[in-house]
Amino acid sequence: MPTDLAALSLNPVSDFRQLTEYAFMVQALEAGTIVAVLGAAFGWFMVLRGQTFAGHTLSVVAFPGAAGAALAGLPLALGYFGSCGLAALVLALATANRRDAEAGNSATIGVVQAFGLGLGFLFVNLYGGQLANLESLLFGTFLGITAGQVQTLLWVALVSLAILVAIGRPLLFASVDPEVARAGGVPVRALAVVFLVLLGLAVAATAQITGALLVFTLLVMPAATAQQLTARPGPGLAISVACGLVVVWVGLTIAYFSPYPLGFWATSVAFGLYLAARLLVAARRPRARAQLAAAVS
Amino acid sequence: MLAHEFMRNAFLAGTAISLACGLVGYFVVLRAQIFAGDALSHVAFTGALAAAAAGLDVRLGLFVATIAVAIGIGLLGQRARPDDVVIGSVFVWVLGLGTLFLAIFTAGSSGADGTAAVRVLFGSILGLSAGEARLAAAIGVVAALALLLLARPLLFASVDPEVARGLGVPVRALGVAFLALLGVVAAEASQAVGALLLLGLLAAPGGAARLLTANPWRGLALSAAIAVGSTWAGLALSYEVDSLPASSAVIGCATTAFVIAAAAAWLRGHGLGRPRPEATIAA
Numbered sequence: 001m002p003t004d005l006a007a008l009s010l011n012p013v014s015d016f017r018q019l020t021e022y023a024f025m026v027q028a029l030e031a032g033t034i035v036a037v038l039g040a041a042f043g044w045f046m047v048l049r050g051q052t053f054a055g056h057t058l059s060v061v062a063f064p065g066a067a068g069a070a071l072a073g074l075p076l077a078l079g080y081f082g083s084c085g086l087a088a089l090v091l092a093l094a095t096a097n098r099r100d101a102e103a104g105n106s107a108t109i110g111v112v113q114a115f116g117l118g119l120g121f122l123f124v125n126l127y128g129g130q131l132a133n134l135e136s137l138l139f140g141t142f143l144g145i146t147a148g149q150v151q152t153l154l155w156v157a158l159v160s161l162a163i164l165v166a167i168g169r170p171l172l173f174a175s176v177d178p179e180v181a182r183a184g185g186v187p188v189r190a191l192a193v194v195f196l197v198l199l200g201l202a203v204a205a206t207a208q209i210t211g212a213l214l215v216f217t218l219l220v221m222p223a224a225t226a227q228q229l230t231a232r233p234g235p236g237l238a239i240s241v242a243c244g245l246v247v248v249w250v251g252l253t254i255a256y257f258s259p260y261p262l263g264f265w266a267t268s269v270a271f272g273l274y275l276a277a278r279l280l281v282a283a284r285r286p287r288a289r290a291q292l293a294a295a296v297s
Numbered sequence: 298m299l300a301h302e303f304m305r306n307a308f309l310a311g312t313a314i315s316l317a318c319g320l321v322g323y324f325v326v327l328r329a330q331i332f333a334g335d336a337l338s339h340v341a342f343t344g345a346l347a348a349a350a351a352g353l354d355v356r357l358g359l360f361v362a363t364i365a366v367a368i369g370i371g372l373l374g375q376r377a378r379p380d381d382v383v384i385g386s387v388f389v390w391v392l393g394l395g396t397l398f399l400a401i402f403t404a405g406s407s408g409a410d411g412t413a414a415v416r417v418l419f420g421s422i423l424g425l426s427a428g429e430a431r432l433a434a435a436i437g438v439v440a441a442l443a444l445l446l447l448a449r450p451l452l453f454a455s456v457d458p459e460v461a462r463g464l465g466v467p468v469r470a471l472g473v474a475f476l477a478l479l480g481v482v483a484a485e486a487s488q489a490v491g492a493l494l495l496l497g498l499l500a501a502p503g504g505a506a507r508l509l510t511a512n513p514w515r516g517l518a519l520s521a522a523i524a525v526g527s528t529w530a531g532l533a534l535s536y537e538v539d540s541l542p543a544s545s546a547v548i549g550c551a552t553t554a555f556v557i558a559a560a561a562a563w564l565r566g567h568g569l570g571r572p573r574p575e576a577t578i579a580a
């Protein structure tokens with residue numbers, strides 16, 4: 001980490017110049033921005049649909065995917081997108097027949113996760129024990145993001161967000177009330193499969209910045225913050241994306257100027273936003289109740 | 298293979314640890330508390346690295362963190378049922394804290410950069426000294442005995458809490474005691490297969506045993522046998538195959554056992570037309 005080069009001067013102009021002095025940091029900010037929008041948008045739908053556990057599994061699968069790609073000499077991005085996309089497809093087909101999570105299901109998910117992580121550890125060992133590499137695969141890094149990677153992320157984000165916009169309205173309908181939506185002729189099942197595969201791509205993109213274990217920083221926490229504040233889809237999505245951007249920008253900036261890792265700062269900013277939203281709602285509730293009581297009487 | 302001291306240590310510690318994991322894991326699956334196990338694995342990582350950063354024994358951090366959080370979950374669990382989103386947010390932050398302690402630790406001791414994280418995340422059973430192995434074995438055996446002592450009322454309380462409460466079984470206290478025991482076992486297992494993989498050693502044997510038999514006593518024994526067998530097979534495999542890490546091998550064997558059990562249950566459900574075992578014992 002370039003701590004010996006960067007010193008926070010509290011002068012916004014010179015600080016910004018320091019932040020963008022190196023190409024790797026500019027690329028990290030670009031990639032982080034793309035991923036923040038992507039993760040927050042898909043995360044909002046994921047939380048709405050109650051598929052947090054599926055998202056967790058997909059993010060764990062990103063680790064063996066990336067480690068396997070590194071081992072095989074393939075580009076890391078291919079490993080991320082390939083493994084998460086494939087896992088999403090499998091998950092979509094395997095869970096399509098079941099309505100809800102059965103009791104035995106959570107044991108299966110636990111086994112799948114542990115096996116994926118064990119496989120990833122094996123690949124890292126076969127690769128020759130690059131320990132620093134292992135840490136960045138698990139907990140993320142802002143060093144070493146290439147211009148090519150940023151471009152791939154941008155294309156993936158544009159395509160998957162375009163599809164999300166196209167299916168957004170029926171997807172929202174199908175998520176909130178699947179029975180009525182099905183009766184209304186909405187292809188609920190096909191939508192679920194498409195969404196899960198897109199979610200896999202979003203997780204794969206997010207994992208490249210946050211690391212496989214901290215994907216929820218951008219996937220769940222901004223969405224959870226937004227859903228504390230509003231249930232309406234438009235403002236909710238906007239707040240979610242805004243939170244994601246704040247998390248990435250503030251997290252990257254502090255991480256750049258401090259000796260401590262991005263994973264810690266990003267999760268702390270995201271968790272702080274979430275707590276603030278909860279406190280705000282808790283503080284507003286008695287007042288709203290009092291207003292309601294006054295209106296009724 | 299057993300001529301090497303590190304392999305003898307690994308077998309000694311691994312047997313006791315996996316015995317405890319298998320016994321506790323069966324109840325974890327039966328009581329549908331996989332998520333608590335998942336939570337404890339995050340806490341184990343952060344606790345161990347916090348102790349390392351503070352210059353204390355890693356095991357102290359492991360045990361204090363997992364037992365404290367397990368009891369906390371047990372006490373809160375009844376009243377507040379937090380949803381996936383809350384749990385996900387809290388535990389990702391806990392992991393983030395773990396990376397902070399990791400950075401503090403690696404900055405403090407330049408000689409050990411990186412390996413501390415790997416040891417905590419993925420275990421280091423082949424690196425145990427004779428004293429450490431004996432201590433781990435002793436704790437594992439005590440945990441297994443404690444669970445067997447609790448097993449009868451705990452089984453009753455898990456399968457039918459209402460009736461058990463009516464007959465004067467202290468259901469709530471049992472739940473908290475069980476989670477505290479789970480904390481001990483999670484801290485133990487972190488030393489063998491690591492914080493990230495201990496969920497596999499809890500869930501796979503228990504899940505496989507539940508698929509194979511509906512009888513709880515047979516299931517308990519089967520779960521312990523699968524856990525110990527997976528550990529032995531994994532250790533032997535990683536000894537024979539040079540590049541295969543021990544923890545990956547152990548989890549690989551446990552996963553294989555789970556897959557075989559699932560296939561057997563599926564065949565029995567479809568081929569022979571017998572009722573599926575889960576149907577008889579609803580948790």
